[in-house]
Amino acid sequence: MKYPDYQTYEKLYANYLDEDKMHKLLNYIPLKDYKDKVAIDICAGSGRITLELFKRGVSEIEMVEQERAMIIPEWFNREFRYKEQMSIIYWSIEEYLQTFKDLKDEDSAFLDIAVCQQSINYWLNKKTAKGLAHIMLKDGIFIFNTFNSKPSLCPTPKQYHITGKDGNEEHFTELSWIVDDTIIHHVQTRTGMEPHVTSFKWMSQDYIFSCLGEYFLVSCQNFGKSVYYKCVRK
Secondary structure (H helix, E strand, O other): OOOOOOOHHHHHHHHHHHHHHHHHHHHHOOOOHHHOOOOEEEEOOOHHHHHHHOOOOOOEEEEOOHHHHHOHHHHHHOOOOHHHHHHEOOOOOOHHHOOOOOHHHHHOOEEEEEEEEEEEEEEHOOHHHHHHHHHHEEEEEEEEEEEEOOOOOOEEEEEEEOOOOOOOEEEEEEEEEEEEOEEEEEEEEEEOOOEEEEEEEOOOHHHHHHHHHHOOOEEEEEEOOEEEEEEEOO
């Protein structure tokens, strides 16, 4: 499902780009354990997680994002301070993991940290879980978040407003529902903007543990309507 450019995305999905939510996820790894590590930012979007990882001391990052328009233009500036420490990979995570499938475990494992904020429902299954485990070092950590309650069969609107930096209130309406107990459809709207429509898989806690449990020690914690996972490579 195609996403808009980064400016449109940030306006439409402002409610999900709260800095506190990002830090809550990243704080699952102690600050000292980021230093000099190699990381991957999965479904990186604008790259804000990547930037924060560098601030926390990560030495090298692979930023995987198939939607080129989602990435902030500053990343392409020759003067960007972290340019030599990162790679931008314009593939889906499935395509990225496929490139390592023929390597032996001892040749493929290089990652200390993997992060996926708010996108796990697009790609996690047993095959991709195995592929990610294949490139993660022992005791490497994979962190991600998702929502913890299944939407209803009936399309259910959620309306709210956010006060912008200019003091003006911006009004939003979201519409979500589930089909065949597996696929969630979502419509995101903001006053004065065209809507964005997407769909992704519903993932219960049991499903997530069944995908990752063979390769990782998995723990999770609920915060409101979100659940945060920490997975340590066995």
